[in-house]
Each structure stands twice: as C-alpha cells, then as structure tokens.
Amino acid sequence: MKTEGRQTRPVTAANESMPQSFSGNIGLSQKEDLIFEIGTPRRTGVDLPEPKGTQSRLGGMERQGEIGLPGLTEPQTLRHYVRLSQKNYAIDLGVYPLGSCTMKHNPRLNxxxxxxxxxxxxxxxxxxxxxxxxxxxxxxxxxxxxxxxxxxxxxxxxxxxxxxxxxxxxxxxxxxxxxxxxxxxxxxxxxxxxxxxxxxxxxxxxxxxxxxxxxxxxxxxxxxxxxxxxxxxxxxxxxxxxxxxxxxxxxxxxxxxxxxxxxxxxxxxxxxxxxxxxxxxxxxxxxxxxxxxxxxxxxxxxxxxxxxxxxxxxxxxxxxxxxxxxxxxxxxxxxxxxxxxxxxxxxxxxxxxxxxxxxxxxxxxxxxxMSHGADGLKQATEDAVLNANYVQASLSDVMTPAFDGYCMHEALFDDRFLKDTGVETLDFAKAMIDEGYHPMTMYFPLVVHGAMLIEPTESESKGELDRFIGSMRSLAERAKSGDAESFKAAPVHAPMRRLDETQAARKPVLRWTPPEDTAQAAE
Amino acid sequence: MRYLPLNQNDRNAMLDVIGAQDIDALFNDVPESARLKTLIDLPLHQSEQSVEQWFLRRSNKSVSAASVPFFCGAGAYKHHIPASVDHLIQRSEFLTAYTPYQPEISQGTLQVLFEFQTQVALLTGMDVANASMYDGSTACAEAVVMAGRVTRKKKAVLAAGLHPHYAAATQSVAKFLDIDITQNPCAPSSDADVLSQIDDSTACVVVQSPNVFGEIVDLTPYAEKAHAHKALLIAVFTEPVALAAITPPGHQGADIVVGEGQSIGVGLNFGGPYVGLFACRQKLVRQMPGRVCGQTVDASGKRGFVLTLSTREQHIRREKATSNICTNSGLCALAFTIHMTLLGDAGIKRLAALNHEAACALADRLSAIDGVELVNGTFFNEFTLRLSKPAKPVVDALADHGILGGVPVSRLTCGNDDLLLVAVTETSSDDDMAAFEQALRKIMT
Missing domain, CATH: 3.40.640.10 (Type I PLP-dependent aspartate aminotransferase-like (Major domain))
Known part of the structure; x- marks a missing residue:
C-alpha cells in the first residue's frame, strides 16, 4: 500500500468531546430496529413459484386481509440477526459463571x-x-x-x-x-x-x-x-x-x-x-x-x-x-x-x-x-469442583463465603463484605458486566442474604480464572473504598444501561403495535 | 481431553492455593460408602473423528425424509428451511447464551423474543403471546390448567379432533390436579356431542383446527357456547402454515390459542426439540404460564427489552406459580422468528397456497384408486384416507417401496385401523406424488 502523504500514526487527542453519531451506531455496535420497523409485508426472502390458483377446499374459511408479518430479503435478515446477536453475552465470549446453570463449553462436534x-x-x-x-x-x-x-x-x-x-x-x-x-x-x-x-x-x-x-x-x-x-x-x-x-x-x-x-x-x-x-x-x-x-x-x-x-x-x-x-x-x-x-x-x-x-x-x-468417556467424565467433574474451590479460596479474604469448608462445583458468597459500603449484590453484579463478565447467579439461594453463586465449570483455564479472580478482587476492594456511585451507575460499557423493570411490569408492552400516527395516516 | 483446559501443573498449583492435599479432599463430604473407587463401567474417551464416525453409521441406518418421497404429518411437518436460518441460530452469541436474566448484555435474545411474541400474536390473531413452551402438546396441557385458574372451574371438554397425543399429555397433567376431562372418542366427524357437553361447570373446551384428521373446523359455535357458560375456548393447531390460509382462531373468538411451531424454521428432529406457541387475550396475560418479554427503557432513555411479569413464575412465586416451566424452547423460537422474517406476509401466504394446491392434487389422485376413499370435506395440507385394508401394513409396504406414505391413525393410540393420514407440503414434487400414487395403487390391488 502506498503510504506517501498518508498518516500512519494516530494523532493524540482527547476524545471526551466526540459528538454523538448521526446513525446511532457506536463503531462496531450497531443500532438495530425491530423487523416491524424495517420490513414490509410485501417483501420476502424466499423465492417460491406462483400458485396455479386451483379451487380451494378450505370450506369458506379463507383468511381475509393482511396478517401484518413484515418480510426481509436474505441480506437484510442476515444483517438484522447478526447485529442483534452482537448485543448478547455468550459462553464463547467469556466466563459465564451462573451458579446452578452449568454454563460449560458446548462442543461443536455435537x-x-x-x-x-x-x-x-x-x-x-x-x-x-x-x-x-x-x-x-x-x-x-x-x-x-x-x-x-x-x-x-x-x-x-x-x-x-x-x-x-x-x-x-x-x-x-x-x-x-x-x-x-x-x-x-x-x-x-x-x-x-x-x-x-x-x-x-x-x-x-x-x-x-x-x-x-x-x-x-x-x-x-x-x-x-x-x-x-x-x-x-x-x-x-x-x-x-x-x-x-x-x-x-x-x-x-x-x-x-x-x-x-x-x-x-x-x-x-x-x-x-x-x-x-x-x-x-x-x-x-x-x-x-x-x-x-x-x-x-x-x-x-x-x-x-x-x-x-x-x-x-x-x-x-x-x-x-x-x-x-x-x-x-x-x-x-x-x-x-x-x-x-x-x-x-x-x-x-x-x-x-x-x-x-x-x-x-x-x-x-x-x-x-462418548468424547469424554469414563475417564474424561470423571476428570471433568474433578476440574469443575477444583475450579469452584480455587475461586472460593482466592476470594475468601476480600469477599465473604456463605459457609465454611470446601464447596462442590459452585462457590456461594453472601453480601456481608458489602456491609456499609452502599453497594448491593445487584450493583456488584452489574459492575462485573463492565469488567467483561456475565454476572454470577444473584439473590439465589434465598437462604443466604444477597447471595452470589459462582459456578465456573471445568471449561475455564487457570489463566482465565486468574483474570476473573483479579476482577472480582478489584471490584470488592473498590466497593470497600467507598466508591458506591460508580457501582450504582454500572454498567456503562454494555450495549444498554440498566433497564427499568418496574415500568415493564406495570404497563406491560408485550408486542409491537403500529404507532398511532402511521395507522391514522394509512386510513 | 480436548475439552478440558487444565493441565496437571495447573491442578497442583490450584490445590496448593486451596490448601487441599489432593482432589479427593474436596469430596470429603461424600459418605464413604458412596465414594466410587473405580471408573464407571463405560468406554474411555474417544477422538472427534471416531465419535463422528459412530454417529454417521447410525445416521445412515435411518431413512431421512429428504431422501425419499415423503408424506408424514400428524403434528410434525417437513418444509424447506432457508440455509440462513441454521447459520444464524449457530451464532455463538445466540447458541451459547443463557436465559436473558441480565438484560444489559442480552438484548439480542430479548429483542428476538419480542419479535417472536409479536409474530405469534399476528399469526394467531391474538393480543399477546409468551416466549414459547416445550412443544404444542405441553402448551395445550398448560392452557387447560390455566383455564382452570381463570374460571375457577374443573371441567375440560376435549373435542374429538384433538390430536390424541395432545389429549394424552393434557390428561397426564390434569388427572393429578383433579381436572375433570371429558374426552370424546377420536374419530372423524364425531364432534356433534361436544357443544352439548359444555355447561356451567365447564372451564374450557379444547378444539383443534385443522383437526388431527386435517378437517377445518369453524370455531365460532364453540366460542359462543363456551362464552355463554363463562368457559374459555382453547384453540389448538399443529401446522402454523395453515393459519396463513384459514381464518385465525383469534378472529373466531378463541380465548387461548396453543400450537406447534415446528413447521416454521425447525426441522423434524425425530420429534424434538420443537417450539410450543402460546397466545391469549390481553386480559388473561397475568395467568399465562412461561416467560414473557416486554418493552421498557434503560437509564439513558433508550428503548430496550426485559423479561417481565415474573411474579407469575416459579423462581419468584414458587408453589403459587402459574407453571413450573423454566427452560423453554428459546433457540427454536429464534429459528421460527428468522424463518418467518424471511417469509413475511407475502411469503407465508404463497407457501400456504402451494401447500394447499399440492394437497388438493394428491387427494384427487389417491382417492381415485380403488379401495381408497377421501374422508375429508375440507382440508389444508393434510387429509385422511379410508382404506379397504388396515393402514399400518400398507404404510410398511410403502416403506418397502421407498416411500414414507403418511401416518396410520392407529399409531396415534386411537384405533381406526383403516385410516391413513397423508400430509403434503411444498417439498413434495410431482414425481414424488406420482411414485406414491403408483405404489399405493399396486399395494391396494
């Protein structure tokens, strides 16, 4: 590539004052509307032959009018669902330590x-x-x-x-x-x-x-x-x-x-x-x-x-x-x-x-x-229990294990270590998102106050666990240092900020409906 | 072992941090008598190649639908699924995500569920739908239990045309909840009694259309009778493509609509996983089982989606929950939604028209054979034939000719040895139909 006259080093500049994008996208993070907002009932992504128009035997029960299902062509469909997929966390992206859920690697041979x-x-x-x-x-x-x-x-x-x-x-x-x-x-x-x-x-x-x-x-x-x-x-x-x-x-x-x-x-x-x-x-x-x-x-x-x-x-x-x-x-x-x-x-x-x-x-x-066999299955069990105990042992000085002794495949902490910090289990979980992790299971089991249940599974390497443990320690220390505000604001680096679940439950909107003005305009 | 990242050095270092002498120490809560001293009596680990080969050899022992002329239905249907559906559902972010309990990092799954719920509501003509059930039959059982909660009554009337396995799955749940099931003998056109069975003690009447024999049922009289007795009409379907062709149950007075979503986006899979569709009237939404996704805003005012109305669910309400369901059919719901998005209104209507035309053509060809009579007055893409000999040996003989020629009604646990269910979709070519006709003609003489 010809580089003459082309800058090859970034200019150092403060980016705090960057304007919001016109598109609503933020770099690789694409804003994506609902199919009902981007598709139309006449568009389709499948090619089917024209029906011959034979006499129907539906007994006079033919469906009348439009169903209202929007269609998209294949490239639009791919883009829509790939963009949506990128708003999800997944096992293949990082540690997914949901206790009681066993989020282990899903082999592709399967x-x-x-x-x-x-x-x-x-x-x-x-x-x-x-x-x-x-x-x-x-x-x-x-x-x-x-x-x-x-x-x-x-x-x-x-x-x-x-x-x-x-x-x-x-x-x-x-x-x-x-x-x-x-x-x-x-x-x-x-x-x-x-x-x-x-x-x-x-x-x-x-x-x-x-x-x-x-x-x-x-x-x-x-x-x-x-x-x-x-x-x-x-x-x-x-x-x-x-x-x-x-x-x-x-x-x-x-x-x-x-x-x-x-x-x-x-x-x-x-x-x-x-x-x-x-x-x-x-x-x-x-x-x-x-x-x-x-x-x-x-x-x-x-x-x-x-x-x-x-x-x-x-x-x-x-x-x-x-x-x-x-x-x-x-x-x-x-x-x-x-x-x-x-x-x-x-x-x-x-x-x-x-x-x-x-x-x-x-x-x-x-x-x-069959891939694991009798030997591999036993090893997987042992590694799952080992990983959980490693997490528990590595965090027990900064967090509070709910019970003494070894755990099995998941480590349970309560919220005593957050006492008087102003940070609650929920805030701690949301802060983990900014660290690039899926939160552990929270507030379950009910017998432990502010429960945090961590199940790393056998699929995590020691290196990955060490980074995870480092993040958890850093969060625990930050909480104790009196920085409750940043926990309350978390997550700030996820595709969405915290969502209003109360509003969702009080006035449930469970499906898309056409905006009133468009409906009136169409009449 | 290729799936296990720890090596022996890691394990030793980790045991040191834990302060445990060896791995056995971590299992010291297990009673001595229950500790296995040896490996379980199963084969040892295998390479990817050898496992793959084992499965390939078993796969080759079955006759796949695409490899022969194929006409089976009875609750599971073969349609062409666009290649992009299977590609998209294998995206790691969809495939390896959990239930979207942390909405900030699960908007992909949540928006899909919102789209899915809207598509199901539109297709069925209902107000709202949930985020899926295991399959059509468990959705049916849950609907009957829900009707009991809504009406505080105990009697459920099942129409004769309800798929016998749906009736059986419902019966299994109902019998331990003291729900009194009035079941009609499974036979074509024996629904005359159903209307008269609806009375003031009735919680719901369950009617399938197209019914298990393929007949299209006018639901309006059932809705009127049910509502006159403060009972609910539960409408059932097993072929969602049919709803693009016929008046949807929501426009005929149904209060709850349940059905199988498999035929859109999900393959035959020898019976599962499938995706149960569940829709109802807005006023019943707080009695609905299963997960529901709802729209809301985030802290910066952006539109987003969350799981909502969870006070109905087992993880909050425990023994007072509307159902014990937890895991549903999320990935199959995604496949349904993608396929439906590719089809759109125009596509699914055309698909339905092609299915119906193919069925009309085949019904005429087969019923022209001596000893074969078309039972149906109406149908969509599946119909019932009465044969002059038992259907099961005929189907076996067809299989010997390399044709999967439908499902004998006797297979559905309801007698009627002489009845054969035949389903036709856009995947059946003219040559397939000609081969079926020719073979059946030969077998019937």
Missing part, C-alpha cells in the same frame, strides 16, 4: 452430529424399521445414563429439568395411588430449593412443607426428624437437590433417604447439580428414587438463550413401571418403540409430550459423553 440427516430429518412417526439408527442412539444414551447413575431405568421424554421433575413426581404420585396411599400428599422441600421444586410438587397435586437449613447450609436433620415424627402417614416424599443449591454435598443424604423410606415416602433428587458428581458418586448408591438430569447443563447441550433443554429422569425399582410412554426397547431384530400405555407399559402414568422427547439433545449429549 452440533454436527445432531444435524446428520438420520437424526435431524426423520419424522417421529415413520415406521420403526426406517428409524433404527435414531432409536439406537436413544437406547445407547439410556445405557450411559443408567450406568453412570446406577439406577435401573430412565425416562427420556421430559423436555427440560422442570419437566423431568414433573416426570419423577408423577411417577411417585402414580405409585402412591396404585398402592392406595391416597392420604400421602405432603412433600418436604428444603427452603433453599430451586423454585421449580415447590411449583412441580403442587402441579402433581401435593402440598409443600418447607424444611429449614442448618448453620452449615445443609438440611436441618433435627427439623426433618421432628416433621416426620409429628406425623408420617401423609408423607409422599422429599425433593432434595444434591449437591444442594448452596453448592454443598448433603452429607446426611443416605440417612435422609432412609428416614423418608421408613416414613413410607419417596426420595426425589433434583439433578441440576449432577456436574459435581459424574464419575465419582452414583445417585443410585444414595437411596434416590427419581432424579432428572439436565442434558443442557451436565452434558453440554447448548442453552440457546433459554432452551431447548432435555430432562431425562432416572427411576428406582419402586417407580420404574410407572414411567411415561413412549420408550425404546431392544428386540431380536433391533429396536422398537412402546407408545401405548398398555401391555408391558400398563402401569405407565401416561404421556408427557406428543412425541419421543428432544432427540436433538440426545445426540448432542451422547456425543459429549
């Missing part, structure tokens, strides 16, 4: 295998002889899940963690009903539980009885014994997360299982935190009757901005006959699907969804498991 035509382009109701490869993957995934949990059966169909909870609790309810135990309707739920647990119990017709945590962040055994000795003939079971939502292993878990079983109830284990156990502890050795496994947490299927997930649920001998249909069985000639709740599925509580669950997640999760 995306590739899930898109193979024998899995992605087969219809759920094709004749079974034409989908043997897909059924084999489901069967193989079941075998892996059964082996690593040491449980006798697994129901694959639940579509997410909460759906898996529903599956397990419905199986418990169906078993109780089958045994004529219709008075057993009380489910014990620790107050630290994820909100889906009590919501699920109620959706299965149970009532929720909360059990408190002790000073060590575990189930208060005295309170549990007291609840069971007061009355036990109405106990349906317990829903317990392990490791629990404080990131701690419930060390009395075997005794808890015994107590519940002796009381005539069943033990539902929330498997959201299974990433801390794979290859080192098997739920089947703990007395568990049912546990869902979040394939989108532990087994790396992408969170996709809120889903889809998958929540296969392992079941004990006591519950396995009540599993939902459909399920895969091995036969002499290959694999078959049991789709009706009769014959060998006569006791099934029924169906949870229209087809066979989320096949696209089965392929991805199995690809992850």
């Amino acid at each position: 995306e590739k295998v899930a898109r193979m035509p024998g899995f992605a382009d087969v219809h759920p109701l094709q004749p079974v002889q034409t989908v043997q490869g897909a059924l084999e993957v489901m069967s193989e995934l079941s075998d892996w899940l059964i082996t690593m949990t040491n449980m006798p059966a697994v129901a694959l169909t639940p579509k997410a963690g909460a759906h898996g909870e529903l599956c397990g609790m419905m199986a418990i309810r169906a078993r109780l009903d089958a045994d004529g135990q219709t008075a057993r309707r009380r489910v014990l739920v620790p107050e630290s539980a994820h909100g889906t647990n009590p919501a699920t119990a109620v959706q299965c017709g149970f009532t929720v009885d909360e059990i408190p945590a002790n000073a060590k962040g575990r189930v208060d055994m005295d309170a549990l014994r007291a609840k069971l000795s007061e009355r036990s003939d109405d106990i349906a079971g317990i829903m317990l997360t392990n490791p629990n939502t404080c990131g701690l292993f419930e060390n009395d878990i075997i005794e808890i299982a015994d107590l519940i079983h002796k009381a005539g109830g069943y033990f539902y284990c929330d498997g959201a935190n299974f990433n801390a156990l794979v290859g080192r502890v098997r739920p089947g050795d703990l007395g568990v009757d049912a546990m869902h496994i979040n394939l989108h947490k532990t087994f790396s299927t992408p969170h996709g901005g809120g889903g889809p997930g998958s929540g296969p649920t392992v079941l004990s001998d006591a519950l396995k006959d009540f599993a939902p249909v459909p399920f895969v069985v091995k036969t002499q000639d290959g694999f078959d699907l049991i789709e009706n709740a009769d014959g060998e599925a006569a006791q099934s509580f029924g169906r949870m969804c229209v087809f066979h669950g989320n096949m696209g997640m089965y392929t991805r999760a199995l690809s992850y498991m």
Whole structure:
C-alpha cells in the first residue's frame, strides 16, 4: 500500500468531546430496529413459484386481509440477526459463571452430529424399521445414563429439568395411588430449593412443607426428624437437590433417604447439580428414587438463550413401571418403540409430550459423553469442583463465603463484605458486566442474604480464572473504598444501561403495535 | 481431553492455593460408602473423528425424509428451511447464551423474543403471546390448567379432533390436579356431542383446527357456547402454515390459542426439540404460564427489552406459580422468528397456497384408486384416507417401496385401523406424488 502523504500514526487527542453519531451506531455496535420497523409485508426472502390458483377446499374459511408479518430479503435478515446477536453475552465470549446453570463449553462436534440427516430429518412417526439408527442412539444414551447413575431405568421424554421433575413426581404420585396411599400428599422441600421444586410438587397435586437449613447450609436433620415424627402417614416424599443449591454435598443424604423410606415416602433428587458428581458418586448408591438430569447443563447441550433443554429422569425399582410412554426397547431384530400405555407399559402414568422427547439433545449429549468417556467424565467433574474451590479460596479474604469448608462445583458468597459500603449484590453484579463478565447467579439461594453463586465449570483455564479472580478482587476492594456511585451507575460499557423493570411490569408492552400516527395516516 | 483446559501443573498449583492435599479432599463430604473407587463401567474417551464416525453409521441406518418421497404429518411437518436460518441460530452469541436474566448484555435474545411474541400474536390473531413452551402438546396441557385458574372451574371438554397425543399429555397433567376431562372418542366427524357437553361447570373446551384428521373446523359455535357458560375456548393447531390460509382462531373468538411451531424454521428432529406457541387475550396475560418479554427503557432513555411479569413464575412465586416451566424452547423460537422474517406476509401466504394446491392434487389422485376413499370435506395440507385394508401394513409396504406414505391413525393410540393420514407440503414434487400414487395403487390391488 502506498503510504506517501498518508498518516500512519494516530494523532493524540482527547476524545471526551466526540459528538454523538448521526446513525446511532457506536463503531462496531450497531443500532438495530425491530423487523416491524424495517420490513414490509410485501417483501420476502424466499423465492417460491406462483400458485396455479386451483379451487380451494378450505370450506369458506379463507383468511381475509393482511396478517401484518413484515418480510426481509436474505441480506437484510442476515444483517438484522447478526447485529442483534452482537448485543448478547455468550459462553464463547467469556466466563459465564451462573451458579446452578452449568454454563460449560458446548462442543461443536455435537452440533454436527445432531444435524446428520438420520437424526435431524426423520419424522417421529415413520415406521420403526426406517428409524433404527435414531432409536439406537436413544437406547445407547439410556445405557450411559443408567450406568453412570446406577439406577435401573430412565425416562427420556421430559423436555427440560422442570419437566423431568414433573416426570419423577408423577411417577411417585402414580405409585402412591396404585398402592392406595391416597392420604400421602405432603412433600418436604428444603427452603433453599430451586423454585421449580415447590411449583412441580403442587402441579402433581401435593402440598409443600418447607424444611429449614442448618448453620452449615445443609438440611436441618433435627427439623426433618421432628416433621416426620409429628406425623408420617401423609408423607409422599422429599425433593432434595444434591449437591444442594448452596453448592454443598448433603452429607446426611443416605440417612435422609432412609428416614423418608421408613416414613413410607419417596426420595426425589433434583439433578441440576449432577456436574459435581459424574464419575465419582452414583445417585443410585444414595437411596434416590427419581432424579432428572439436565442434558443442557451436565452434558453440554447448548442453552440457546433459554432452551431447548432435555430432562431425562432416572427411576428406582419402586417407580420404574410407572414411567411415561413412549420408550425404546431392544428386540431380536433391533429396536422398537412402546407408545401405548398398555401391555408391558400398563402401569405407565401416561404421556408427557406428543412425541419421543428432544432427540436433538440426545445426540448432542451422547456425543459429549462418548468424547469424554469414563475417564474424561470423571476428570471433568474433578476440574469443575477444583475450579469452584480455587475461586472460593482466592476470594475468601476480600469477599465473604456463605459457609465454611470446601464447596462442590459452585462457590456461594453472601453480601456481608458489602456491609456499609452502599453497594448491593445487584450493583456488584452489574459492575462485573463492565469488567467483561456475565454476572454470577444473584439473590439465589434465598437462604443466604444477597447471595452470589459462582459456578465456573471445568471449561475455564487457570489463566482465565486468574483474570476473573483479579476482577472480582478489584471490584470488592473498590466497593470497600467507598466508591458506591460508580457501582450504582454500572454498567456503562454494555450495549444498554440498566433497564427499568418496574415500568415493564406495570404497563406491560408485550408486542409491537403500529404507532398511532402511521395507522391514522394509512386510513 | 480436548475439552478440558487444565493441565496437571495447573491442578497442583490450584490445590496448593486451596490448601487441599489432593482432589479427593474436596469430596470429603461424600459418605464413604458412596465414594466410587473405580471408573464407571463405560468406554474411555474417544477422538472427534471416531465419535463422528459412530454417529454417521447410525445416521445412515435411518431413512431421512429428504431422501425419499415423503408424506408424514400428524403434528410434525417437513418444509424447506432457508440455509440462513441454521447459520444464524449457530451464532455463538445466540447458541451459547443463557436465559436473558441480565438484560444489559442480552438484548439480542430479548429483542428476538419480542419479535417472536409479536409474530405469534399476528399469526394467531391474538393480543399477546409468551416466549414459547416445550412443544404444542405441553402448551395445550398448560392452557387447560390455566383455564382452570381463570374460571375457577374443573371441567375440560376435549373435542374429538384433538390430536390424541395432545389429549394424552393434557390428561397426564390434569388427572393429578383433579381436572375433570371429558374426552370424546377420536374419530372423524364425531364432534356433534361436544357443544352439548359444555355447561356451567365447564372451564374450557379444547378444539383443534385443522383437526388431527386435517378437517377445518369453524370455531365460532364453540366460542359462543363456551362464552355463554363463562368457559374459555382453547384453540389448538399443529401446522402454523395453515393459519396463513384459514381464518385465525383469534378472529373466531378463541380465548387461548396453543400450537406447534415446528413447521416454521425447525426441522423434524425425530420429534424434538420443537417450539410450543402460546397466545391469549390481553386480559388473561397475568395467568399465562412461561416467560414473557416486554418493552421498557434503560437509564439513558433508550428503548430496550426485559423479561417481565415474573411474579407469575416459579423462581419468584414458587408453589403459587402459574407453571413450573423454566427452560423453554428459546433457540427454536429464534429459528421460527428468522424463518418467518424471511417469509413475511407475502411469503407465508404463497407457501400456504402451494401447500394447499399440492394437497388438493394428491387427494384427487389417491382417492381415485380403488379401495381408497377421501374422508375429508375440507382440508389444508393434510387429509385422511379410508382404506379397504388396515393402514399400518400398507404404510410398511410403502416403506418397502421407498416411500414414507403418511401416518396410520392407529399409531396415534386411537384405533381406526383403516385410516391413513397423508400430509403434503411444498417439498413434495410431482414425481414424488406420482411414485406414491403408483405404489399405493399396486399395494391396494
């Protein structure tokens, strides 16, 4: 390139007084309107042939008038959604330490295998002889899940963690009903539980009885014994997360299982935190009757901005006959699907969804498991627990761990270190955004004041963690130095400043509507 | 292991900082009896190449829809998906993001959800929609539970044309909540009783259109009867492309509209993941299940979007929540939105017209065969044939001829052995239809 007469060094100048851009863009950060503001109903990004105009057989129910859906051509569509994508934080951009969410690396091999035509382009109701490869993957995934949990059966169909909870609790309810135990309707739920647990119990017709945590962040055994000795003939079971939502292993878990079983109830284990156990502890050795496994947490299927997930649920001998249909069985000639709740599925509580669950997640999760193998899965668990403890140990002098001792896969802090600083957990989280990180889970679990739950996962390198720890230390020190104002203003470097959630909830605007003046002009 | 960045030096250095002797020390809360002493009994790690090959060999054992003349529907439909849809949903920023709980760094996902909710509301003719459910069937079950909350009544009437698996998924949820389901035997044109089953104790009537047999149902009489008894009309659909051709349920008096969004942007995927669509009247919005995205402003006055009305949801309301749903179908909703944006009004109407024309042509060709009778009076892109012999062996024989020739109604757990559901979309060529006709003619004689 010819550089003669062209400046090759930047001019040093103060840029505080730079004018706002005319476009609303700020360099690489592009302002982007809604499709309803940039598209038009007549524009389209697909080329389809002209219909021939044959006589319709819609029975006089033809839709009249415009639907109002704007269209964009392909280049406009690409630009619109790529610009929007750049307003998102993502695992592939940096540390995403959301406690209880397990934001681990999503291998791209998984995306590739899930898109193979024998899995992605087969219809759920094709004749079974034409989908043997897909059924084999489901069967193989079941075998892996059964082996690593040491449980006798697994129901694959639940579509997410909460759906898996529903599956397990419905199986418990169906078993109780089958045994004529219709008075057993009380489910014990620790107050630290994820909100889906009590919501699920109620959706299965149970009532929720909360059990408190002790000073060590575990189930208060005295309170549990007291609840069971007061009355036990109405106990349906317990829903317990392990490791629990404080990131701690419930060390009395075997005794808890015994107590519940002796009381005539069943033990539902929330498997959201299974990433801390794979290859080192098997739920089947703990007395568990049912546990869902979040394939989108532990087994790396992408969170996709809120889903889809998958929540296969392992079941004990006591519950396995009540599993939902459909399920895969091995036969002499290959694999078959049991789709009706009769014959060998006569006791099934029924169906949870229209087809066979989320096949696209089965392929991805199995690809992850096979890549790791027994050795890699155990190593991943150990690295996840090691990373969390490293963060906890490296921050314990400037922040306040909620409980003493080692944590499992996530480190829980409370807000004591922010006392009298004027900075709250929310402000601290928003300041992390300006440091280039996604905030940790905040204000959960509810049993800890101003909770900050950090789950680094095994996917972070030591170098990345050291930078993260450096940022957290610097923020904690800044908060203590009396600089509350900058925390209240944060974030200032994100695509948006803090958003007004109160206004959003008070006067909900949940869809785009044409501005009134344009509507009038059009009339 | 290619996914694990720590090496042994890192691990040792980190254990030193923690002050733990070895990794086992970090697991000391696990009861001794539950500590695994050996590796689990599963194969060891594998290279990317070897895992890929394992899957490819299984994939090759299935017959994919694109590789043969294909006519299956019954709740899942094959349409052409533009290449840009799959490219965009694999953007790291969409694929590897969590639920947008931190709106300042999640505006991409949030604006997509706002666009999605608006598109769903427009397509169904309703006021508002949520940010998606797992699939159409779970959306249907949630709608029935919601109707119970809204009306404080316990009876739900399910029309005969409701997809039997939707009815079953609803039944599973309803039975433990003491919702009394009135289910009609699944058969074409057996809906005569439904209107008379709606009474003052009814919370909702659930009607699918086009129904599971493909018949287009006038929802207006159901809406009128339901409203006269202070009950809600829940309208269900399994093929959203149909709503571009027929009067949408929102214009026929539906109070809640639920359906499957798979056919726009999401592939067949052997049944999932799909995307449940859920729309309702504005006045019911605070009883709606699932996440909702709303418009607001940021501290500098710029328009932005947040998840809102979360006081309905499990993470705030716990046992009093409207549903236990947490994870939904975010990425499939994104695919739906992108595909719908590429189509636009003009595109989806043309797509619908092409589907309907293809179905009309095929229905005429197949019903001209001896022993094959068209059951439907009306249809969109799917219709029911009555065969002079059981449908399942016919479908198996068609598969032997290399044709995926529809879904036997018996597969849907509702008898009717002689009925065959046939769906046709823009992906079926004239040659495909000719091959289907020829093979069916041969099998029926």
